Amino acid sequence: MSTEIRPAASPDEPQAPCPPTCASVLVADDDEASRYMLERALGSLGQRIVLVETGEEALELAAQQDFAAIVLDIGLPGASGFEVARALKRQERSQHTPLLFVTGQQYTEALVTQAYATGASDLLTKPFNPDVLNTKLRVFVDLYLQRQHLEAQRRELLARTRALEESRHSLSESRESLGRTSAEHARLHALFSQAPLAIAILRGPRLMIELANPLACRIWGRPLEELLGRSFLEAPPSPDAAVAIPILQRVFDTGIAYVGKELPLRLVRYEEGAPEDTYFSLVYEPMRDGEGRVEGIIAVASEVTDGVRARRRAESVQAELEAIFESIPDAAYVGDLSGIKRANRKALDMLGYSDMEDLNVHISELASRVRVRQADTGELVPPEHTGFVRALAGESEARDYLVYNAALARDVRVRSAANPVRIGGKVAAAVVVNTDITERHAVEESLRRSEEELRTLADSIPQAVWTTSADGALTYANSAMVHYTGLRLEELLGTGFLRMISPDTREQATGLMARYLGEGEPYECEMCWLRLDGAMRWHLVRVVPLKSSSGMVMRWLGTATDVHDLRQSQSETQRRADFEQQLIGIVSHDLRNPLSAILLGVTALARREGLDDRSRKSLLRIQSSAERAVRMIRDLLDFTQARLGGGIPLKRQRADLHLVTRSVLEEVEATNPGREVVTRYSGDGQGEWDADRIAQVIQNLVTNALKYSPPDTQVRVEAVGEDGGVTLSVHNLGEPIPSERGGSLFEPLQRATADVDQAGRSVGLGLYIVDQIVRAHGGSVSMRSSASEGTSFIVKLPRATDSSSR
Template identity: 25%
Template sequence: MMQQLTVLIVDNHSEDCQRYESYLRQNSECRYRILSESTGNAGLDLYQTLQPDIILLEYVLPDMDGLEFLAKLKQKQKQHQETPPVIIITGYGNENIAVRAIKSGCQDYLVKQHLTSELLNSSVNSAILDSEEVKKHWSCGDESFRTSVEDRFPDGSVREIIGTVVDITNFKQTQEELRLSNERFQLASRAVDSVIYDWDITVNSIIRTEGITYILGYSLEEIEPTIEWWMRLVHPEDKNNLFQPLQAILANGEYYTFEYRVRHKNGEYRYVLDRGSVVRNPESLAVRVVGSITDISKRKQAEIALGESEAKYKRIIESNIVGIYFGDFTGRIHEANDSFLQTFGYSREELENGCLYWNRMTPAEYSQLDEQKMRELQAGGACKPFEKEYFHKDGTRIPILLAIATVEAKGSEGYSVCLVLDISQRKQAQLELRESEQRYRLLSESIPQIVWSCNPQGECEYISQRWVEYTGKAIEEAINFGWLTVLHPEDAESVTHIWQRSLRRGELYSSEMRYRRSDGIYRWFLVRALPIKNEQGEIIKWFGTSTDIHERKQLEAITNELLMREQTARTEAETANKAKDEFVAMVSHDLRSPLNSILGWAKLLRTRNFDESATTRALETIERNAKSQAKLLEDLLDTSRILQGTIQLDIARINIVKAVEAAIETAHPVADVKSIYIESIIDDSLPLIQGDSNRLQQVLGNLLSNAIKFTPKEGRVRVELSVGNMGRGGEGEMGRQGEEERLIFSTSAVFNSSRYARITISDTGIGISPDFLPYVFERYRQAEGIRKKGGLGLGLAISRHIVELHEGSIEVFSGGEGKGSVFTIKLPM
């Protein structure tokens, strides 16, 4: 059957494409499927789609040349895909281009001027011949094969074509062998986990560096085939140690081994073992070095870590902080540091002479303990630290803390490292501490105070027997914060706050509090505590005492009460003196004013002649001022009698209605002057009562006089007389019902009768301020602004005393300044 092949012609000259197609059609031995494209890129795309058997390529194309086409053709090759034969046809007979084309994979290179049908067909046929088959038959002298080939190529160029094919085949075979050799070389380098190199010293070129990607991370494209590139990777500290010995070996030696550090692609340095041999060619004087480089980083790191560990171990032993020796189950001590020897009084010569045995240094009573620890050592390779004793060379005993661990290399023989800590001072300190605590407990039980101690967190750990004797509770009930149960509830919050503050600041604690005694009585205690600190200033314990100070607190209370009384008496005396001074000044003023008026008018009457009207006015003025002075003097006398308790009442059965009406009648002239209306509501049915008519009129006169004096012009004054009943809840209705709530102040009289006569005098005057209301009935007290109205401030005080002498009471109500006042007198019937 005639063979059919697909030929792709890539040429932008259509006439040449037609001529090539015509040449190919003349070949009767093969049938062709002809494809054509005018640009390189189009030809490459068509190649990927149809996969032709052979390509005829014009060297000069519109978008690329033949070499670029060959390069892109290789890039488009799929894995394990063979590149089709490519024949370049060009109008330029340039030998350099032909060589470059052949090296790039071109199968043949034809010039258009010499191209004939026979030449093109022969080139195509030779390109598609099985090169292995040609080589086999041609080289073995198969004449029939030669004849058949020569018949196929009558142009006489058969030998040349077949020779070219054979040469190409040999070249490919060499390449394949080289590829297989490289693969075996790479597999060998990976198998030994090494870089295998071949270094031609004569031309300073590294021929091979297999395995470098696996070991150091560099790809073959990143490698420079020079020794200088490799030396740049060597650690700076290792270059001098590597370069000079290497020069000497290259000059005289044959084998070498080095260890140094090389920089990995990631920047880290790796330790490598570099081993190789020098090969010299006597004839060509060429020198080559073949060797391998192995990554030994893990081994070196382990060696460094081991060295550091051994160095630390050695420093620990030589530091002589604790005694260290190496011994075995036989009891012999093989090695020991100076601290151990000095502690027990032995010399190094005695150690080296084998005179030291740990079992001979151990007192007999510890033999059972030693056997137990040796079993523990055999089972686990180490034993928990334990206390025992060793004999000193002089025979004295030294208490020690011993820790033992086997050395792995000789563990089966019981060879162990033993750490010996002399605890003589600690034992002595523990003994002294126990003695100190015993003295402390004896002292705490012998003193009258309650002695206690706390941990750094403030929790009670110890309390003396005095606690049990006082509280009747067990000591266990006071531990931690149980002592709070006997604390007075009122003291708990303040005591806890002060205690927590002392704990935070680490400062002296001092506080006074009350403890409940076993009989339930609370007594005062002074509680003080001091922090006990270590050398670092840290609190390790609190030591405290609780001292009974109840008698002292009582004495302080009495002293404070006396002091307060003394201060109160002094204040009252100072107030009285001040009031006296004010009273004297006020009396002097109030007596002098009317006296000046009297004297003035008397002088005028004596020196001048007045008409009857003027004389009458002068006499009235003198009379009025004289009465005012008489009233002031009478008030002073009454006040003096009240203070001395000598004021007397002329008690008789009186008509209270007439007494009220007489007081109103007396007040009318003064009220008329200010156009003040006096309203009276009097219950005529009231029976006679026991009382002093004159004194009651004096009281009513004071109240009405004040009401008129402090009520503005055209104001109102109301007087009401009625019967009141205790227990009905109705007293004080006058002036309060239907109005806003008023301020009230009352005297503290006690009624023996359920019925009483009630006299109420209310006004629309200036009222009384809330601040002054409690002092209305006190002597010499006058509100601001009232003093300008005149008077000594004695009238209401005298009135209150007279009412109370009648076993009655007097009250005052006021809604505040500017809201008037209501005075109510209650007299028992």
Template identity: 40%
Template sequence: MAGVGLSQRSQWRCGANRLAGDDTAAPGDNAGRRHPRSPRRGRGAAVSPAVNPLAELIEAELEPLVGHWMEQVQARLVPDARIGPELRDHIPEVLRDLSSCLRRGAVPETIPMAREHGRQRHRIGFSLKALVSEYNLLSDLILDRVEARGLAVTFSEMRIFSRFFSTAIAEGVAEHHARGEALVVKLAESEERLRLVVAGLDAGSFGLDLATGQGEADARFREVLGLPEGVAFSLEQTVRACHPEDRARLLLAIEEASLGRNQGFFRVEHRLLPSLTGAARWVESRGQVTFGPDGKPARLLGTVVDVSVRKRAASEREKLLDEVEAAHNRLLSLFENAPAFLALLQGPEHVYSVVNTPYQQHVGAGRRLVGLPVAQALPELVPQGFVELLDGVYRTGTPYIGREALVRFDRTGQGEMEEAYVDYVYQPLRNAQGQVEGIVVFGLENTEQVRARQRVEVLSQKVRASETQLLQVTDAIPVLVSLVTADERYGFANKAYEDWFGQSREQLLGRSLREVIGEAAYAVMGPYVRRGLAGESFSFEQHGVPYRFGGTRDVRVTYNPYRNADGKADGFVALLQDITAQRQMEDALKRQTEFEQHLIGIVSHDLRNPLGAILLGATAMARREDLDERSRKSVTRIQNAAERASRMVKDLLDFTQARLGGGIRIERRSADLHELARGVVDEVEAAWPTRELRVLRSGEGRGQWDPDRLSQVVQNLVTNALKYSPEDTPIQVETLGAEDAVTLSVHNHGTPISSERLDSLFQPLQRGTAEVDRAGRSVGLGLYIVRSIVEAHGGHIVVRSTAEEGTTFTVRLARLPAPDAGD
């Protein structure tokens, strides 16, 4: 079939209009023949679905066509129409249906996409005129592109094109109209329902012509505004009925609705002028401004409802809400600032919903809690059994109370567990139906109190142990121990006290001192008691204290003040020792010692003259030349025995003087200890020719001493060293002069003096060894006399004895006597 070239769009459109009602071929067909008819399918004739330039053009230019069409529709038809998907709607599908019809050569009886498009246009507010016009714009745009491309289009295609748009417009218009009629029906139904609703709401309705300012109002409206029947209704009357302070708001709301804001709707609550009773009423006015064809405000339709009761209720509600809010704020403040820790847990997983600051600090200031389950927020609580306790409270609804529970927290998140002790309550939180929906956690951390109590308990145990030990110790000693309080009552007494007074400790405690010891004893001890209560520390002996078994006793008493926490005297501790037997023994020993010492003195003094006569006679007989050898030996033995006896008598006299005469008397004069020692050693060497004696001296040796007594010291120490040392060992005598004193030391080797004997070495009748004196003339007074002579000079003597170093006696003498020393 030959194509037809159209140079003008008007020719095409006229042809298209004609063909819309004619199935014959166009007169300008190149073949000059009619097209063979195809079987009728729909309203178009079937053509070969071969290559169709017009269909190809539509398919190729679909998106540009749609875009250009949307611009034209928005610019020429509906300037305020929505853009985007709402404007585009089903047009691409309509063009695809057109292309399909061109290829098939037939137009169906109905085009679903066109009906859907008509439905959508009605929904978004397109008029029928706009609906038809947008299809005409679409066909014009297609024809523009056909003309621009110079496409050859057949009459058959012209017919299909025309019929498609005719059918599409008819379908869209029919759907739009059907929707409009349905809307009218619905509007009528809605108006009826609205009327019923208004009546049910006790609302008054009105309608007002904005051009004339006049309108109509129902009875309820007139009743609310106070308009009498028969009086014409106008906007001016409504404004006059409004409270002066609210008129501006009412007029502003109507003005904004008239300007099309909020789609012409308005709503405002305002007061009416006070009634005769003086009470202003509140009403709610609402309505909508409708617009005429010219777009100007035409009518004002609305309702008015008396809301005075609601406003009063709202006012009361606001007050109540304010009070609730204040109470809520107080509760929150209490919750936040409470010294206890608080938390709210929700659901079976115990999710934190609220925690206060003490709780946050309790578990760790930097840890996230709110919104997390306890097991996730504080995983260290799981193995400690606290989550299991929460599960039990949630499941049973029974509160749980924990006291001084030990809990460990990883407060820093570093795995370092910190211990805390808490008192806490898990209280179930129930909803309106009584079901458990959460748990309130309330508690106090009392770590310091618990640890303080634990320390107190430990201290109490120690105190009890100490008291037990004290009782055991004080009960074991044979001394009366008691504590007397400031009011002279017993606060403590030991076993010896019980035995002394014949009363148990329980009977003694709390009783007065005067009552226990009796008036006679208190008369003697009272002054001392008052001194003890005054805080004085002292000891005394009291003889002739009355005893409960009769007679009197001698006691030694020590008072030490007992002080309270402030350091003030609050009683005294008394130590009382029965020294009756001790004093008796001491007196007896003293009498015996004095007797022995007097006896020794008397005997020694009385033996001096006979021994002197014997020694003088033996000496005279030894000088005789006519004695035979046997007689001479006998005389020599008599002479030696007399000399030994004289020395023993001399020692006994010195001992007696030291013990009974107030010490050995000395006569100080200038002397040289170096020379004294040298002289004594020379004398001893003559008596001990087989022994080696070494003499060392250094420094100045002079001082104020009794030379005879010091010679006696040197001789005694050197003689002892010779007696108690091996024959083949030397004896060393050293004198050393220092700045203000001179030292004498005598050293020998041999068996050391035992530590037991060192303590009593300088006591009378004591010797440094258990061996028998080989010379047979020591009675154990030598070292006692040596120490007495040294102490009479104001000096002192010490001894050091070991197996490695030997034995050394050291005497230190001051060169001059002390200022207060007497000779």
């Protein structure tokens, strides 16, 4: 089936008959939308356009009439465009007709090579730029019309020449004929000079320049008088034009015309004098005499520089569009019912194909290959209901599908957006962009299942659990929280949960939440919540942010544990402990005054003369008991100060540990006659200490060493000055301290053994006081005890703490 389109002013108006000089262009394309685009693009040529659907029709028409150019779709049904092209080149009438291929396939080097191998003049890919197509075909049409015109002129000149020769015998007839010939020659010369093409006549085997019109002179860059009578072999238009010499000689020798397209020539215009790059399409037509012998060449040149530049600009734009198309991060493809005409690499990979030919099949076959199915139900989607076909019908669609990847042999979940491509108000193609959301969907499904599991778990625990948005609005609350407050979930969502916070603490709680929301950090606090029965109960609230990989807070997760009973129990326990410690402090403080009076009285009575031994012993026992009670009271006061006052206070001053130790040992030896205390001093004993408290440490340690060691053994005391501090060690050979008591030895109300001091002479605060005094000085105390080496208490004291040194 063929359709003839005659030139018209507008594609939408009735076509007028084509004049005799009109050229014909044959278009073979089986796709209706593509034919429509070609018809619109070629409408401005003003020539006769013949449209056919098959290659067979094209071959038949090309054998019957001449065409200025033939446009072939590569993907014709039956015989392909390449096969039709080869057949056209074998036909005598169409063997020199320029061929232009159009295709919806992807532009590749292999495709271009195959096109040119079949004799194509050029190749355009769909969708093409109409201006580029018009430029290319206009050159072919102009060359065709010029050749026709020149051939008509040549025939007319030959006819005139014969007529002149036949009338040579009659003078009157000759004069009359000569007049007519001169007039005709003048007319032909005017046409020759005004022709829009560069025309030159080269005569004889030497290709002598017999005639050249003004445009030809411009190409030579010389005036006509410098060209006439010269050989083309000696005066080519430019050094580049020398390549034409063997071609011209071959035309002259063989009589076969030559057609060259878009040949580059660097010319020097004789008007301007500056070299410039230009492009020409050339026709070298053999000129024959009356007997058919070649006597010269008619050279016709048409400058196509503007067309070449326009085509290159269009090709550059096309290349940019191709690059943009390939750089789209999603799968994109364009086509019609006959198949996919263009697809980027992402689209091929998504469907598991490596070549565009696999996709350039009818859409019904392609749909069966990729097995388009509904994303949610898995139901097969008929081809006519796919987004691609709907777009060809003029509808836009965005939907999720499952498509089959042939390379991976598995389904791919895609988010598909399909839209129609309209040209001149008609839908010419459909464009589809598919985004692979397989992994995203799997992650979303996994998150959804995880969230359901977490919510099930959250509903099964007694603690209150909730989530909020990034700005702190409640989005979820577990059943424990709902039951606790008696509010419906809808009432808690958003900021409704603030109603469950006690009015007395609500402002403080909201301020705290706002601060931590701004910082994006986890926090923990106690809040008083209003229970369903109206009771106010304290809860320990922990809130942590759930952040994205970039560190942005997405949600908040909170838990609340009822700590009201625990808080009350701790408060009661603390109150009792504080009361006990205060009681100890008060009692020990109030006992100190009567004990001081007893000691003063006993001391006065012991100084009297005339006391018998029995009375003196009684007084000494009273004095010893009172002194022990004073020491116990002092330990109790220190204990109370350490617990309630935050540590034992110190009065630091410059002191010598060696002198302090000697002074303490003198007092101890006086109260413990018969016991041997061995001492050793070395190094510098100077430091910033509270001398009275250090003396208390030494006295407690030495007294314990004497108390817990056999009377016939020595107690060894060493004070050693070292770099940065001093070390005091007190050693005895008493029973070793059990290892299980070592960890609690320096705790209050603890003693080394359970069978010592049954008389209650100690409350077990001595070593605790020692540890607190040493810690207050920035030092440490430790103990070593074994059956073979005895027991040693080692005190390490810095010469000065940071605060004292400043």
